[in-house]
Amino acid sequence: xxxxxxxxxxxxxxxxxxxxxxxxxxxxxxxxxxxxxxxxxxxxxxxxxxxxxxxxxxxxxxxxxxxxxxxxxxxxxxxxxxxxxxxxxxxxxxxxxxxxxxxxxxxxxxxxxxxxxxxxxxxxxxxxxxxxxxxxxxxxxxxxxxxxxxxxxxxxxxxxxxxxxxxxxxxxxxxxxxxxxxxxxxxxxxxxxxxxxxxxxxxxxxxxxxxxxxxxxxxxxxxxxxxxxxxxxxxxxxxxxxxxxxxxxxxxxxxxxxxxxxxxxxxxxxxxxxxxxxxxxxxxxxxxxxxxxxxxxxxxxxxxxxxxxxxxxx
Amino acid sequence: xxxxxxxxxxxxxxxxxxxxxxxxxxxxxxxxxxxxxxxxxxxxxxxxxxxxxxxxxxxxxxxxxxxxxxxxxxxxxxxxxxxxxxxxxxxxxxxxxxxxxxxxxxxxxxxxxxxxxxxxxxxxxxxxxxxxxxxxxxxxxxxxxxxxxxxxxxxxxxxxxxxxxxxxxxxxxxxxxxxxxxxxxxxxxxxxxxxxxxxxxxxxxxxxxxxxxxxxxxxxxxxxxxxxxxxxxxxxxxxxxxxxxxxxxxxxxxxxxxxxxxxxxxxxxxxxxxxxxxxxxxxxxxxxxxxxxxxxxxxxxxxxxxxxxxxxxx
Numbered sequence: 001x002x003x004x005x006x007x008x009x010x011x012x013x014x015x016x017x018x019x020x021x022x023x024x025x026x027x028x029x030x031x032x033x034x035x036x037x038x039x040x041x042x043x044x045x046x047x048x049x050x051x052x053x054x055x056x057x058x059x060x061x062x063x064x065x066x067x068x069x070x071x072x073x074x075x076x077x078x079x080x081x082x083x084x085x086x087x088x089x090x091x092x093x094x095x096x097x098x099x100x101x102x103x104x105x106x107x108x109x110x111x112x113x114x115x116x117x118x119x120x121x122x123x124x125x126x127x128x129x130x131x132x133x134x135x136x137x138x139x140x141x142x143x144x145x146x147x148x149x150x151x152x153x154x155x156x157x158x159x160x161x162x163x164x165x166x167x168x169x170x171x172x173x174x175x176x177x178x179x180x181x182x183x184x185x186x187x188x189x190x191x192x193x194x195x196x197x198x199x200x201x202x203x204x205x206x207x208x209x210x211x212x213x214x215x216x217x218x219x220x221x222x223x224x225x226x227x228x229x230x231x232x233x234x235x236x237x238x239x240x241x242x243x244x245x246x247x248x249x250x251x252x253x254x255x256x257x258x259x260x261x262x263x264x265x266x267x268x269x270x271x272x273x274x275x276x277x278x279x280x281x282x283x284x285x286x287x288x289x290x291x292x293x294x295x296x297x298x299x300x301x302x303x304x305x306x307x308x309x310x311x312x313x314x
Numbered sequence: 315x316x317x318x319x320x321x322x323x324x325x326x327x328x329x330x331x332x333x334x335x336x337x338x339x340x341x342x343x344x345x346x347x348x349x350x351x352x353x354x355x356x357x358x359x360x361x362x363x364x365x366x367x368x369x370x371x372x373x374x375x376x377x378x379x380x381x382x383x384x385x386x387x388x389x390x391x392x393x394x395x396x397x398x399x400x401x402x403x404x405x406x407x408x409x410x411x412x413x414x415x416x417x418x419x420x421x422x423x424x425x426x427x428x429x430x431x432x433x434x435x436x437x438x439x440x441x442x443x444x445x446x447x448x449x450x451x452x453x454x455x456x457x458x459x460x461x462x463x464x465x466x467x468x469x470x471x472x473x474x475x476x477x478x479x480x481x482x483x484x485x486x487x488x489x490x491x492x493x494x495x496x497x498x499x500x501x502x503x504x505x506x507x508x509x510x511x512x513x514x515x516x517x518x519x520x521x522x523x524x525x526x527x528x529x530x531x532x533x534x535x536x537x538x539x540x541x542x543x544x545x546x547x548x549x550x551x552x553x554x555x556x557x558x559x560x561x562x563x564x565x566x567x568x569x570x571x572x573x574x575x576x577x578x579x580x581x582x583x584x585x586x587x588x589x590x591x592x593x594x595x596x597x598x599x600x601x602x603x604x605x606x607x608x609x610x611x612x613x614x615x616x617x618x619x620x621x622x623x624x625x626x627x628x
Binding site: 074083084131132146148153154155156157158159160161162163165166167168169170171177178179180240243244246247248250251252253254255280281282283284285286289 | 388397398445446460462467468469470471472473474475476477479480481482483484485491492493494554557558560561562564565566567568569594595596597598599600603
């Protein structure tokens, strides 16, 4: 099938972004608009329609074959229905696939944004050519997507690869998901800031960091400037991420793991302890073959993955 | 393809058992012999050959199309090579597939025994008709096998579904696998006995149980006879198993989990706390749909799964 052109859309809490993507994975037209949550579901859906049309127009291409949407979960990828995304309250229960297919007169697939990022990375980024691949996004939460035998994995009702919600300490803090001691409670950007604050207050360490307005970027800059406490917080976060990746690889047996999102930008500060713990705790015969790398596509991963996923219905 | 007949072999540390299995999953001939580890690898392999031929003879069937072997891991299922099974020291590095194919002049597949049990259960037992299924065996260790989209999952080098080696407490005891706080360190039969002994010595609880010669069967019988401490040990083991299953379902999104092995025989003593914790900690939208059931095929699961897997090379 040559000359397949699909549009990938990344539905975020702030912006909706679309890209028209060619056979070879090039984004040849882009469009974005604010996600108008304040105006309700119809306005948000209309924004997505505008983005698809805008991307096609910008590319000067009138014929596209399908549209893929990456949206925050939980959602039902088989029916294309959003369930209860935390940052998109007005979209709960919206039958996105149905509505967009009616508006665009094109086949539409809807999937989890973390899945779409993983698929994008596997197609054109850090997972290129790797049939057993996982992408872990360290942001406000910890999301993930996972490809096995070259196929994006969904499980029985589309909720596979919720990698942020494996337990690393059954006695740990309650997670909004209902579980305790989830990986997300330790290694998301939000969790790293919370844990740093808790230590600042409980232990009064010698550090230039202050609780007010604390961000992972500030912790990173302090660590780079020689702040030992800040460096320790990265060490500890990397340690716990390594612990989580050992569990995941022991079950999924993926060959490459890409780390994406803000925290992954900290480079060796996070990768060094993560890889070290992974090698200390991983299984002999497996760990030596597993690569833990940085994601390669940045913000485009989701758009490219959604466009790639749309090809499954062409 | 009608009238496919394959032989499934279960290579254990004590016995080697084989069954000739028909299209419909009936075992129509059986053979077993002691696994002669004392005589070395060649004798063990010869025992497997004898079992295959013995099962065919007992069935009165001369023509079989392929043979499947379930063997203790770690092993390489793609090459059919045993790597370093703990209870089969003399078999390390043995190219089982190659040797058996030469001896039998038939196609042979070799896979992990826990995988074969899972495949057997999915074909004819507790996972029948369930495309996203996991079987967890609670024995000396904690093994597992997992079927997604109806396919047995292997990962990149055949070590997927090592479900006993997910972390439930990163600060927990060292596991022989190199990881700390693995599920296996809490919910295998061995671990349950060890934890019970530790508590008997540290806490001197009121109980009829004694450290010497302690078994899970003894703990079960005491619990049934009204021993509160023994009942509590099942409660605690079920709790930790539930914690582990939450992590596994959050990643694998399987719809049904079958529990096999000695501990699963304890029935509601183990199932009740396991299911309760699973419902307390699992993810809304998933947990309501997941069934945690008892495996259905007993010792035949491995033979049936291996025979089923052999059909993939017919």
